[in-house]
Every structure is written in structure tokens, then in C-alpha cells.
Amino acid sequence: QQQVKQSPQSLIVQKGGISIINCAYENTAFDYFPWYQQFPGKGPALLIAIRPDVSEKKEGRFTISFNKSAKQFSLHIMDSQPGDSATYFCAASKDNYGQNFVFGPGTRLSVLP
Amino acid sequence: KAGVTQTPRYLIKTRGQQVTLSCSPISGHRSVSWYQQTPGQGLQFLFEYFSETQRNKGNFPGRFSGRQFSNSRSEMNVSTLELGDSALYLCASSWTGISYNEQFFGPGTRLTVL
Numbered sequence: 001q002q003q004v005k006q007s008p009q010s011l012i013v014q015k016g017g018i019s020i021i022n023c024a025y026e027n028t029a030f031d032y033f034p035w036y037q038q039f040p041g042k043g044p045a046l047l048i049a050i051r052p053d054v055s056e057k058k059e060g061r062f063t064i065s066f067n068k069s070a071k072q073f074s075l076h077i078m079d080s081q082p083g084d085s086a087t088y089f090c091a092a093s094k095d096n097y098g099q100n101f102v103f104g105p106g107t108r109l110s111v112l113p
Numbered sequence: 114k115a116g117v118t119q120t121p122r123y124l125i126k127t128r129g130q131q132v133t134l135s136c137s138p139i140s141g142h143r144s145v146s147w148y149q150q151t152p153g154q155g156l157q158f159l160f161e162y163f164s165e166t167q168r169n170k171g172n173f174p175g176r177f178s179g180r181q182f183s184n185s186r187s188e189m190n191v192s193t194l195e196l197g198d199s200a201l202y203l204c205a206s207s208w209t210g211i212s213y214n215e216q217f218f219g220p221g222t223r224l225t226v227l
Contacts (some may be wrong), residue, residue, distance in 0.1 A: 032213050041220065043219050044156070044218050045218065046215050089156060091156075100158050100161065101158060102158070103155055103156035104155070105155045
């Protein structure tokens, strides 16, 4: 019940296209859902996050869509660029403190020029 | 502002040895979390410290331990190393450790156990 599922495992998109990564969770106690971006040799960096009281959050080219009833959330990257090529992780947390995040297995995104 | 620093960046040990990894959080951050990242298991939470106290612990054996000092710097120790402990160990810091406080990750320490 602690698991967060993520798909696809890898994704290839043309420059200018839309990248979509999906995640699903089971534990309804989760109340914070961040997305992280990780480049080779670097630690993950927070990209965008959402709380379950909203269905969508947009920051620049990145949008999270959240479906509470389906227990699913997704990351949309509009106008994908080669510089977006990285591994993306969704995560979920139910603790008010403790930074105890459960991460999805990751999606390796390649944006072709 | 300096980011999260981790030392050493790379480490090679043999089975049975022990290892200590160090993490210096961003100045002013009081919460430090540790994660293990492997290709097979992904990112897994080890533990979190706040004001020198362990507040949260993941599902790892007692061979994995940590501590935090009064200046918020943290160390992680793994005793009796096993081959399966080979991984990237990531440290992350945040102001208070509340889940929606952004946590900033360091570059990690790559541990190889032979």
C-alpha cells in the first residue's frame, strides 16, 4: 500500500512535443505529491508539486494533473526540449514532517532534437 | 548560497567493512534525510534527522545508522557491508522537514562494495 507505480519506464519524444508520465498510488493518506528531475551524476531536484485539494498545477511548461478519485497523477511537459532529457520521479508523502517520501521507479525521458 | 555537499563522492569498500558518509546541509536547514538509490529498488528512504533527533526511519536493517550534529551536519554509517549495499547514497536537507517544505538533494556518494 506504500507503493507508487510509474509509467512508462522510458519515453522518447521529439523536440516540441508533449511528454506525459503517469503515476498511481494506493494509500489514500498520501497528501503531498512532488515530481523530481534527475540528471546523470546529480541528485534529484524538485520540479513541481501538488496537494490533493487541487486538480491541476502549472509552472511554466510543466503541469501536474491530479485525479483524487482514481488515485492517479501525471506530469505533462509541454514543448519538450533536449535539455529536458533526464530521469523523472514521482513521489508521495503522508507525513506532516519527516520527509518520508515514497518514490516511483522513475521514467527516463529522451527528447530528440 | 552553497548547496548540499556530500563527502566522499566515491568510495570502494570490501564486504564486511564499515563505512561513514558525510552530509553538510544548506546553511539554516535543520532537517537532513538520507536515501539509497539503486537501479533495482530505486530511491528508498533511510532516515531523517531534525535537531539531532531521528524522527523517521525507513525499512532498512540496523546495520544502517546515522546521526546529526548540533550544526545540522549529518553522518550515515553502514556496518558489515554487503554486496547489495552498493548504491548511490543521497542526502537531502530542508528547513523543517515538513513534507511540503522543499528538500534539496546533494550529488550523492557512490558506494561500491567488492
